[in-house]
Amino acid sequence: MGTKTFNSNDIYHFEELISQEDRMIMDAAREYAQTQLEPRALEGNQDEQFDIGIAREMGDLGLLGVFIPEEYGGAGSSYTAYGVINRELDRVDSAYRSFVSVQSSLVMHPIHVFGTEEQRQKYLPRLATGEIIGCYGLTEPDHGSDPGSMITSAKKIDGGWKLNGSKTWITNSPIADLCVVWAKAYDGGDEDGVIRGFLIERGTEGLSTPKVKNKMSMRASPTGEIVMQDCFIPNENALPDIRGLKGPFSCLNNARFGIVWGVVGVAENCYQRARDYVLGRTQFGYPLASMQLIQTKLANMVTDITQMQLLAWRLGDLKDKDRATPEMVSLAKRNNAGAALNIARVARDMLGGNGITGDFRVIHHMMNMETVNTYEGTYDIHGLVLGRAITEIQSFVPRGNDQ
Numbered sequence: 001m002g003t004k005t006f007n008s009n010d011i012y013h014f015e016e017l018i019s020q021e022d023r024m025i026m027d028a029a030r031e032y033a034q035t036q037l038e039p040r041a042l043e044g045n046q047d048e049q050f051d052i053g054i055a056r057e058m059g060d061l062g063l064l065g066v067f068i069p070e071e072y073g074g075a076g077s078s079y080t081a082y083g084v085i086n087r088e089l090d091r092v093d094s095a096y097r098s099f100v101s102v103q104s105s106l107v108m109h110p111i112h113v114f115g116t117e118e119q120r121q122k123y124l125p126r127l128a129t130g131e132i133i134g135c136y137g138l139t140e141p142d143h144g145s146d147p148g149s150m151i152t153s154a155k156k157i158d159g160g161w162k163l164n165g166s167k168t169w170i171t172n173s174p175i176a177d178l179c180v181v182w183a184k185a186y187d188g189g190d191e192d193g194v195i196r197g198f199l200i201e202r203g204t205e206g207l208s209t210p211k212v213k214n215k216m217s218m219r220a221s222p223t224g225e226i227v228m229q230d231c232f233i234p235n236e237n238a239l240p241d242i243r244g245l246k247g248p249f250s251c252l253n254n255a256r257f258g259i260v261w262g263v264v265g266v267a268e269n270c271y272q273r274a275r276d277y278v279l280g281r282t283q284f285g286y287p288l289a290s291m292q293l294i295q296t297k298l299a300n301m302v303t304d305i306t307q308m309q310l311l312a313w314r315l316g317d318l319k320d321k322d323r324a325t326p327e328m329v330s331l332a333k334r335n336n337a338g339a340a341l342n343i344a345r346v347a348r349d350m351l352g353g354n355g356i357t358g359d360f361r362v363i364h365h366m367m368n369m370e371t372v373n374t375y376e377g378t379y380d381i382h383g384l385v386l387g388r389a390i391t392e393i394q395s396f397v398p399r400g401n402d403q
């Protein structure tokens, strides 16, 4: 029998729902995040620096591609294990979680699921240790929420493919050794214009990955472009088993699942910092924590966090049973990222002027959440995905233009 206690960090005892095996992974990730990442987080954000050593440390700890089978260097763990890792990293800085998301869900996952055995053997073990770093190129300068309109092309030539085009907003691209790029393939046959995946190695002639400058969010995460000018990609670097948008969307669904869990950590951290602050700060002769307006803010936060925790857990449970649908992921990504952004903004306000400094860490989360609410499908786009599922009417384009 469990105890009957009120724990304002976990009101519904949701951590008890996590299996013992996954909780051990959670504890290891928490220990690493709090002792190794936290001391480097403020500086990394301010200096816009991603320490490459962190990738190797995470690899050594087994935090990369945790759901990939052991024979390819993963841990063969559950998706919930992946979720709990994300929660611990996001609690410190979503920039590091973004690194893990991209490496695990957007690079290792497609190679594992859609790649050849040679591709799996060649890349997965080194991605799992962090020896090589991957990135994922879907978004283009003129094609974001609507990736199906992409113009990056892969033309069939002798022995391989010639890629032209550019991708932007690509996490890790400036430091990546391997780019998973989605392009429209033209082989002169029935599949002309069909989206396919390609693996482009650093050093390929015609490839460059300039950095996106002046980011005010996710500053420790290197973001850049992938520019391809007549890049020759040998046949063995095309992903053989996938055609169309379901390839990139399958990767995104995994990464969005990770976000659902990750932002729970952000929200919890912002709430805990705000609670500690108002308990310690006195104004008008009384602790801020005793003021009604402050208490209702805290009550709203823990209510939202409880919903986020339970949603994340249930989605993980369904995903581990192979029962999670893309709509379930959309609902949870939209809800949890939106709620975390809101909690971060309210926490920032509760810290007054101190909330403006990086030292109190809340504004750092707040800025990161602007990205998380936008990438991997914006808040509104996931609303449209849900709207389509509910009504069976799509509203991505204005009415009358969708015939």
Ligand SMILES: Cc1cc2nc3c(=O)[nH]c(=O)nc-3n(C[C@H](O)[C@H](O)[C@H](O)COP(=O)(O)OP(=O)(O)OC[C@H]3O[C@@H](n4cnc5c(N)ncnc54)[C@H](O)[C@@H]3O)c2cc1C
Pocket (backbone or CB within 6 Å): 102, 136, 137, 138, 139, 143, 144, 145, 146, 168, 169, 170, 171, 172, 217, 218, 223, 371, 374, 375, 376, 377, 378, 379, 380, 381, 395, 396, 397
């Ligand atoms: C820091 C960062 C890292 C990223 N990392 C990656 C990465 O690694 N790989 C990658 O491929 N991409 C990445 N992205 C890109 C990200 O996925 C896109 O920014 C996102 O999909 C939105 O596309 P967009 O920026 O072109 O916005 P747009 O699609 O132009 O949208 C602009 C606004 O219009 C709204 N909107 C769009 N269509 C509709 C509609 N039909 N109805 C109503 N409203 C609509 C959107 O909700 C949004 O509010 C990253 C982005 C950021 C900021």
